[in-house]
Amino acid sequence: MLNKVMIGRYYPIDSFVHKMNPLAKIICILLFVVMIFLTYDFRFNIIISILLLLMLSNTKVPFNVYLKTVLSIKWLLLFIFLINLILGTSLQITIITIMRLIYVVLYTSILTLTTPPTEITYGLEKLFLPLRIIGIPVNKMALSISLALRFIPTIIDQGNKIIKSQASRGIDYNHCNLKGKILSLKSLIIPMFVLSFKKADDLADAMEVRLYNVNSKRVNFRQNRWGFYDTFLVLMHLSLFVLIVREVFL
Template identity: 35%
Template structure:
């Protein structure tokens, strides 16, 4: 069960945990955009990816996010990466980058391999970023920040608060439902269900014996929750105050400046088509 709780908030007292969630969301978006920028050459791309990965791993270490949880996810991704490689090899690539001649009529373009590698690295980086965000920020903080970002939408009568409440309720019940899943799995295991082994037909039965009770209890729970909220006079239109107010501190400003500087640097590299390999080459010559 523990593998499902990936990205669950883990209470530590690190710098990353203490940063303002609004900043954290912003930084996440910038870094993710950074991952998808296309630099001057293949090598330049890999260099930037390397830097990004190094930064993220440092952040992970600082915020006590386990590197092993990332590797666990990679295990699942292997199949997808292989599939991508095969698809990429089937479609004609860019012959300029060279190719490996396998038989007289079939060649593998190197660009196919590069493309696959790009996607794999991008996925790893994105996964790592979101892992850091969710394991250092409580769901409540996250929705608070989301609500703050959606605030302008209020002027076009977009139900910002309702959406934020829905999201925060959904996030709030993830651990509960995981717990419930664990409980039902155990109860069914006591009745002889084997969730790991068995033929396809048995596996389907096992899953049904889990899903039906889970749905029923989820519906029951949401009904209870709605009733409890109504009983306490919940009114979505009402103006609400917060117990925990996000306070923007100096460390948030400094972090924001750093990330902006880094992102501007990346953009400059893109627009000037700067290539480190060529540059070093020209220096040596």
């Protein structure tokens, strides 16, 4: 049941987007998200769409994976559409709003599909490194992010196990009505909470036993080199970003 959740899953194949430096990918995403929310201009939207399509095709991830990701937010999209209808927003703006949301989800799923969680943390750590000057503990932040990311699949697996063991005791999650579904959630959420806290406690103990120290300096297992494609893509995004900013504000 929870296997269908595609957001935040790594897709292990070999492509040049997979080989890119995570820091470059994160910078590209930030630029992309900012510039997509800046412009209502038709021409720029087309350029952004082409950029997105290029990136998507270069990841070599099958297209239905992306389709699943978009389908997983279909209710949110419907909700936005209905709210816009009620408020009487023009159809063009509604469509652009929905397109923006889909684009953001697609582009961020490029990051999560092509980068393992540990590498994303590496990228974030490098991105926030300048903040160390004003005394923000970047290391600790990176650690908590990587731990949180590391627990997503564990919790999904845990959820699957609990669903199975409750189903064997008679709860039918799939074939009951809405009221039954809400009631049966209780039997899923309580064990999840208890087990998650237990696991977190165990992890803290295991780290302490192995003398983990947050403040010591860490090195990376995989060396992430900054390559030609990284520079190229960041520059491409940056130039588009500058163009859009100039168009909108000047």
